[in-house]
Amino acid sequence: MDVPSFAPFASSMPQTIYVSPRSLGAPDTRPPSVDTTDLSRLFAGSPALAGVSLRIEAGRTVALLGPNGAGKTTLLRILATAIRPSYGTARVDGLDLDRDAGAVRARVSYLSHATGLYDDLTARENLEFAAVMLATPDVATRVRRALDDVGLANRADDRVREFSAGMRKRLAMGRILLGNASLVLLDEPYAALDADGMSLVDQLLSAWHEVGVSVVIASHTTDRLDQYLDGRVTLGRGLVATVSGDGVNSTQPSLIRNARRPAAQPIR
Amino acid sequence: MSAPIIEARIALAIARKDAVAELRGRHATVSTLFFAAIVLLLFGFALGPDSARLADAAPGLLWLAVVFAGVLAVNRLHLLETDDGALEQLALYPVPRRAIYAGKALGGVAVMLVLGLVVLGAVGVLFAVDIGSAWAPLLATVVLGAIGIGAVGTFYAAVTVRLRAREVMLPLLMLPVLAPLLLGAVKATAAALAGDPFGELGAWLQLLAAFDVIMIVAGAATYGYLLEDG
Numbered sequence: 001m002d003v004p005s006f007a008p009f010a011s012s013m014p015q016t017i018y019v020s021p022r023s024l025g026a027p028d029t030r031p032p033s034v035d036t037t038d039l040s041r042l043f044a045g046s047p048a049l050a051g052v053s054l055r056i057e058a059g060r061t062v063a064l065l066g067p068n069g070a071g072k073t074t075l076l077r078i079l080a081t082a083i084r085p086s087y088g089t090a091r092v093d094g095l096d097l098d099r100d101a102g103a104v105r106a107r108v109s110y111l112s113h114a115t116g117l118y119d120d121l122t123a124r125e126n127l128e129f130a131a132v133m134l135a136t137p138d139v140a141t142r143v144r145r146a147l148d149d150v151g152l153a154n155r156a157d158d159r160v161r162e163f164s165a166g167m168r169k170r171l172a173m174g175r176i177l178l179g180n181a182s183l184v185l186l187d188e189p190y191a192a193l194d195a196d197g198m199s200l201v202d203q204l205l206s207a208w209h210e211v212g213v214s215v216v217i218a219s220h221t222t223d224r225l226d227q228y229l230d231g232r233v234t235l236g237r238g239l240v241a242t243v244s245g246d247g248v249n250s251t252q253p254s255l256i257r258n259a260r261r262p263a264a265q266p267i268r
Numbered sequence: 269m270s271a272p273i274i275e276a277r278i279a280l281a282i283a284r285k286d287a288v289a290e291l292r293g294r295h296a297t298v299s300t301l302f303f304a305a306i307v308l309l310l311f312g313f314a315l316g317p318d319s320a321r322l323a324d325a326a327p328g329l330l331w332l333a334v335v336f337a338g339v340l341a342v343n344r345l346h347l348l349e350t351d352d353g354a355l356e357q358l359a360l361y362p363v364p365r366r367a368i369y370a371g372k373a374l375g376g377v378a379v380m381l382v383l384g385l386v387v388l389g390a391v392g393v394l395f396a397v398d399i400g401s402a403w404a405p406l407l408a409t410v411v412l413g414a415i416g417i418g419a420v421g422t423f424y425a426a427v428t429v430r431l432r433a434r435e436v437m438l439p440l441l442m443l444p445v446l447a448p449l450l451l452g453a454v455k456a457t458a459a460a461l462a463g464d465p466f467g468e469l470g471a472w473l474q475l476l477a478a479f480d481v482i483m484i485v486a487g488a489a490t491y492g493y494l495l496e497d498g
Contacts, residue, residue, distance in 0.1 A: 082356055084496065106362035114353025116360075120289035132281040133361035135274070159292075168352070 017149045017177070017200075017207050024182055024212045030058035031094030033183045033214035034079060038088035040238075041074050048074040050238035051088065057247035058093075058182075059212040061205060061228050063219055066235035072218035073112075075235070076185045079216070080110035092183055109181035111189060115172040119161040123152050123171050126160055130175045146174040150200060165192040170200060177204075184208055186217045190224060198224065275367040282358075282371025287378065289348050296344035296379050304337035304387050308394055322395040327457035330391045331450055334384050335417065339439045341379045342421030345372070346429045355429065358495070365492030369422060373487065376425075377418030384410040397461060405460035405469055412476035413453040419483040420445055426494040445483075452476045 024030065034056040041049040049071045056062050064072045077083045078090060081101045090097045092104045117126050127146055131139040147153045150170040160168060169192055176184060189201045205228040208215050219225060222232065231245025240250040290296055311329045315321055322329075349355035358368060388410055392399040399406055424442045428434040456472035 080360055082360060082496075102362060102364075105360055108360075110360060112353060112356070114356065116353045116357025117351065118285065118289055118348065118354055119351045120293045120348070121285065125285070125288065129281055129285050130361075133278065133358075133363055135362075 017203050018145055019177060019204070019207045019211055019213065024058070032056060032091070033058050033060070033093060034090070034216065035092075035094075036075075036088065036090040039075070039078065039085050039090050040087040041071075041078060041083065042086045047238045049078070049085070052235070052238070052240055053251045054233060054240055054243075055249050056214065056216065056231070056233075059209075059214055060230040060247035061209050061215040061217070062231045062233060062245070062248050063217050063222050063225055063229050064233050064235065065219060065222065066241070067220075070235040071238040072235055073187055074238075076110065076187055076216065076218055077112070079183070080108055080112075080185055081105055082110070082112075106180070107182045108185060109176040109179045109183075110185045110187075111169075111172055111176060112187050113191070115168045116175075117160045117168055117171060120159060122157050122159055123147060123163070123174075124156040126171060127174055127178060131178050134179045136178045136180075142178055146177040149177055150174040151196060166194050166197050169193055170197055173200065173204065181213060183214045183216070186215065188219060189217060190219075202228075275364055275370070278363045278367040279370035279374060282368060283374035283378070286345060286348060286372070286375035290345070290375070290379070293348075296341045297382060299344065300337040300341040300379075300383060301386055303340055304333045304383060305390060307333040307336055308387065308390055312394060319396055323397050326391050326395045326397045327454045327461065329395070330387060330457060331413065331453045333387050333391075334380070334413065334453075335443070335446055335450055336439075337383055337387070338380050338417040338421060339442055341383060342376050342418070342425045342442075343428075343434065343438050345375055345379060346422075346425035350429060355495070365495065366488035368495065369488045369491035372426075373418050373422040373484070375418075376422045377415050380414035380418045380421075381411065384414045399461070402460040402463070405464070405473070406457065408473055409453055409456040409460060409476070412456075412473060412480060413449060415480045416449040416476060416483060417446065419480060419487050420449075423483070423487040423491065423494070426491060449476065449479050452479065 032055050034054060036052050036054045039049055039052040040047060052071070052075060064075065066072055074083070078085050078097065079092060081097055081104055084098065093107050095104050095107070097104055121129065124143060124147065127143040128139055131143055136142050144153070147156045150173050152167065152170055152174065155163070155167065160171065163171065190198050193201065205215060209228060217225060222229060229245065231243065231248035233240060233248060233250070234242045243250045308329060311332070312322060315325055349358060388399060388406060391397055420442060424438055424445070427441065428437045431437055452472045452475040456469055456476065459466070459469040459472060
């Protein structure tokens with residue numbers, strides 16, 4: 001697949017970023033990237049998600065908006081298979097999260113608030129480990145390229161323990177570049193980043209959009225995201241409050257005023 | 269590549285990652301070796317200066333020190349995974365759960381092997397026990413014991429790693445399960461040191477091997493559930 005080119009935003013950023021999506025096909029012929037029905041998640045009896053039915057078509061970049069506690073991170077963690085829903089169903093690329101969790105993991109990359117890096121390993125060692133786990137071909141070349149793409153080539157052999165929060169986040173984005181995801185989930189991707197780091201996120205969003213990778217971004221605001229977004233979903237009190245834009249819809253946008261526990265049986 | 273080779277590659281990558289982090293951070297080995305040495309010394313003080321009594325008690329003291337220190341070691345190894353969400357990231361990789369278990373257990377077994385051999389040597393010196401004449405059965409006992417403690421510890425460390433009271437919960441869960449291993453290892457060590465006069469050494473080693481197999485199979489089959497956060 002051709003590598004999309006971008007104008008550099010800053011001198012330390014690379015000329016191009018290599019993203020490696022699976023053979024995706026035309027977006028219109030693919031199943032929805034995200035398809036949830038009455039998705040709910042309880043924590044200690046309190047609903048963090050209270051019945052989200054949401055559909056995001058393939059290849060779209062969608063912002064997940066809402067105040068603190070609205071359920072944005074919970075929804076992303078369920079879609080990433082990090083936690084299971086208490087009720088309801090969810091599909092990624094047509095695959096059920098409960099029954100096909102392994103196949104879903106191969107299609108989803110998730111950047112959370114935590115970076116998932118090992119402090120006592122160097123940046124290169126962290127990415128080499130991730131590359132083995134992600135079955136990335138040609139590990140040495142791809143890791144070198146990813147480090148270059150996220151602007152950490154000159155710190156490749158330093159231990160992550162010495163890195164700032166922004167550098168750690170860049171390295172975590174480098175890990176995503178090693179994968180082969182069709183759906184990327186980003187939780188507050190601009191947090192802790194300097195201007196160069198934010199430009200890196202911008203470039204990644206452009207690159208993923210160009211090759212047809214779906215992106216769901218949890219964020220408080222869309223100021224910087226506007227130019228990349230196909231749609232917006234606003235969550236409130238664990239429910240879909242509003243949806244707008246292309247390729248995203250919900251069957252129950254008005255339920256926020258009638259939040260109640262779904263009647264479905266718990267999965268476990 | 270075939271599936272077993274891919275899983276072996278994943279397990280080795282995890283074990284290698286743990287080994288590199290351990291060599292740099294010394295999270296598990298140094299502190300647990302000191303702990304084991306202190307346990308041996310305290311047992312020695314408690315039993316008094318009678319060398320015959322110390323030699324008689326040596327197999328039990330050896331394995332109590334290894335098991336106590338082993339609880340600490342496997343806990344320290346799993347604390348690596350609490351670095352900034354590393355355990356969750358490990359669970360999100362599209363790899364078989366049993367390969368993750370195998371990788372973590374390999375690291376645990378390696379640390380336990382080092383610990384067991386060092387403590388065995390220390391027991392030989394401190395309690396004037398002749399370990400040289402029975403080195404082969406003693407080595408087999410240490411290897412089988414290290415595998416068992418590593419396999420059990422990897423499982424229970426994953427159970428407790430997210431708990432605030434993990435330092436208390438891990439020994440509470442692990443030590444009762446390790447009771448058969450402790451019994452088998454002590455009896456095998458005593459038989460080996462005595463020259464196996466009753467021909468029981470083989471049976472105790474078989475018990476240890478059976479324990480290891482059961483724990484490895486159970487751990488590999490259930491580890492995936494432990495990786496999920498609720």
